[in-house]
Amino acid sequence: MKLIRTGAEWNPLWLNHLRNNQQIGLVPTMGALHDGHLDLVAKSRSTCDVTLVSIFVNPTQFNNPEDFQKYPKTLDLDLEKLTQAGVDYVFLPSVEEMYPAPTQLKFYFGDLEHVLEGKFRPGHFNGVGIVVSKLFHLIRPHVSFFGQKDLQQVAIIKRLVADLSFDLKLEVIPTRREVDGLAMSSRNLRLSPQERLTALLLFSSLEKAKTELLNGKSWFEIQVEIRSGFENEPFAQLEYLELIHPDSFETYTVFDSIQKSSICVAAFIGAVRLIDNMPIIS
The missing domain is CATH 3.30.1300.10 (Pantoate-beta-alanine ligase, C-terminal domain)
Structure with missing residues (x-):
């Protein structure tokens, strides 16, 4: 498993996989990985030639600064799990790599902004849209994998892909639950x-x-x-x-x-x- 920290490191690797006609699967995460994330990895490995997992706690999607500060960070354990899962690459960008300058662009997802997560977490979907767009541009996957638990996030990413004509396929994987039913998070x-x-x-x-x-x-x-x-x-x-x-x-x-x-x-x-x-x- 190879660790990558910049888009420049990934470019020649991506080009080599493209020349070999290999399909690249992307699993975007914010770390603190659990079996639900590993379900996405398993699906990518079963359907793609190459699997890349990104780990980046994205500051722009937190409308609550305290939530951002307290978000769990378990990088060493995450890397151990991904090695055991057979992941090919892990993308570990810094905030400076993802946001070399403050983002001026704003995403607006229409009616999705006014219900449920859009209503109670203003600005959240803009942050999600920005970081997912950046990951799609930097990694250029053929397929990207997301969990059903974040159902409204899946809806906005589908809209993002359709409206901006990203040349990739989205795969949505069912929610993984604990034995007692609690959704893994x-x-x-x-x-x-x-x-x-x-x-x-x-x-x-x-x-x-x-x-x-x-x-x-x-x-x-x-x-x-x-x-x-x-x-x-x-x-x-x-x-x-x-x-x-x-x-x-x-x-x-x-x-x-x-x-x-x-x-x-x-x-x-x-x-x-x-x-x-x-x-x-x-």
């Missing part, structure tokens, strides 16, 4: 033992909502029940629980069994903000 490392137990409320709420929707209960009643459940948990604060179309992110007030739909949830568990989602009709 780097932020889980920040949870205390008590908060870790409380965090199961996200998954149990999604399961409950899905079951009751499919059994005919109204979405309004389900929302009221789940909000009440969060209010009774001293370590939890619900931010949103919405029924949405998984492509457009239009929010529904009434469930329609013939429309594609997913439920998305975000909540603070202690000081840690977690998100999750569950498909209802695919």
Whole structure:
């Protein structure tokens, strides 16, 4: 496994793989890797000739400076995991490499900016769009792999690829969960033992909502029940629980069994903000 820190280091390697007609897979990450990330790596290795994982904690996508400062950093363990997983390259750029000058360009993703993550994390998607565009330009992959847990992020990256005509394919990999159902997330490392137990409320709420929707209960009643459940948990604060179309992110007030739909949830568990989602009709 080769470590690369600049685009200039990657250029001759990329050209060599291109000459050999080899497909390059990119797995963008911010480190603190877990088995969900390794699922993306495994998918890349099974479908591409070359796999490159980027590790960069991107400052421009954090609307909360404290969240940026406390984001887990486990580089030595990450590199050990990636070596064992058979990764070919790891891209470890500095902030100066990714942002040699302050970025003046702003991305605006239309209606996606006003719902769920767009509404509660202003500026977040602009930062995601900028860093993902930079990675696509620097690495020039044939395929890039993302996790379903960040469902709205996947939607904005799809829009980015379509609107800017990036010549690559996106692959979305299902959410990897712990045995008890908690969606794997780097932020889980920040949870205390008590908060870790409380965090199961996200998954149990999604399961409950899905079951009751499919059994005919109204979405309004389900929302009221789940909000009440969060209010009774001293370590939890619900931010949103919405029924949405998984492509457009239009929010529904009434469930329609013939429309594609997913439920998305975000909540603070202690000081840690977690998100999750569950498909209802695919």
